Amino acid sequence: MNRQKRTEIFRRLREANPKPTTELNYSTPFELLVAVILSAQATDVGVNKATARLFPVANTPEAILALGVDGLKEYIKTIGLYNSKAENIIKTCRILIEKHGGQVPDNRKDLEALPGVGRKTANVVLNTAFGQPTMAVDTHIFRVANRTGIAPGKNVLEVEQRLLRLVPREFLQDAHHWLILHGRYTCTARKPKCGACIIEDLCEFKDKRDYL
Numbered sequence: 001m002n003r004q005k006r007t008e009i010f011r012r013l014r015e016a017n018p019k020p021t022t023e024l025n026y027s028t029p030f031e032l033l034v035a036v037i038l039s040a041q042a043t044d045v046g047v048n049k050a051t052a053r054l055f056p057v058a059n060t061p062e063a064i065l066a067l068g069v070d071g072l073k074e075y076i077k078t079i080g081l082y083n084s085k086a087e088n089i090i091k092t093c094r095i096l097i098e099k100h101g102g103q104v105p106d107n108r109k110d111l112e113a114l115p116g117v118g119r120k121t122a123n124v125v126l127n128t129a130f131g132q133p134t135m136a137v138d139t140h141i142f143r144v145a146n147r148t149g150i151a152p153g154k155n156v157l158e159v160e161q162r163l164l165r166l167v168p169r170e171f172l173q174d175a176h177h178w179l180i181l182h183g184r185y186t187c188t189a190r191k192p193k194c195g196a197c198i199i200e201d202l203c204e205f206k207d208k209r210d211y212l
C-alpha cells in the first residue's frame with residue numbers, strides 16, 4: 001500500500017471519529033491500568049461493569065491493596081481469569097506504592113515490570129494515559145492491518161513496528177484507537193461489513209464481503 005492511500009484511510013477514519021479513545025471507563029492513569037489488566041481475554045463491557053462497582057470503593061493502589069486478594073475478587077469475579085488477575089493487581093499495587101510513590105510510571109520499562117502488564121498493556125497505558133504515540137496491537141488491529149494492507153506482518157510485534165514506521169505522523173497518536181474500533185465494528189473477524197466500510201475503495205483485501 002502506498003503512502004497516499006494510507007494517509008487517506010486515516011484521514012477518513014479521523015473525519016468519522018475525530019477524538020477516539022478507549023471504550024474502557026477510567027478517570028485516572030491507575031484506573032486505566034487496572035481496567036486494562038482486567039481486559040485481557042474479556043470484553044470492555046464486562047470490565048466496565050466490574051469497575052463501576054470497584055472504583056467507587058477503591059481506585060488507588062492503597063485502597064485496592066487494603067481490599068486484599070479475596071476482597072478484590074468479590075468485585076471482579078464476573079471477569080475471566082479473575083483469580084490470577086486479582087493476584088497480579090494486588091502485587092502491582094504493592095510495587096506502585098513501594099517503588100513509584102503510588103503513581104503509575106510513564107515509561108515502558110517500569111510498566112512492563114509490573115505483574116500482569118505485558119507489552120500491549122504498557123502500550124495502551126502509555127498512549128491513552130500519557131499521550132505517547134505507541135501502538136497497542138490487539139487481535140483487531142492485527143487483522144485490520146493485514147487485511148487492508150496498511151501494515152502487514154506475521155506477528156503482533158511486526159505489525160506494531162510497521163505501523164509505527166508507516167502511519168503518517170499526524171495520525172500516530174490516535175491510530176490504534178481508530179484501527180481497534182474499525183476492527184471491532186466494521187472489519188469484524190468473520191463477517192466484515194465491506195459494503196458499509198468507509199475505506200472500502202482503498203482497502204487491498206482480496207476477499208471483500210458484505211454481511212450486512
Ligand code: SF4
Pocket residue numbers: 147148186187188192193194195197198199200201203204205208209
Ligand atoms: S473493505 Fe472490508 S476488509 Fe477492507 S477494511 Fe473494510 S471491512 Fe475490512
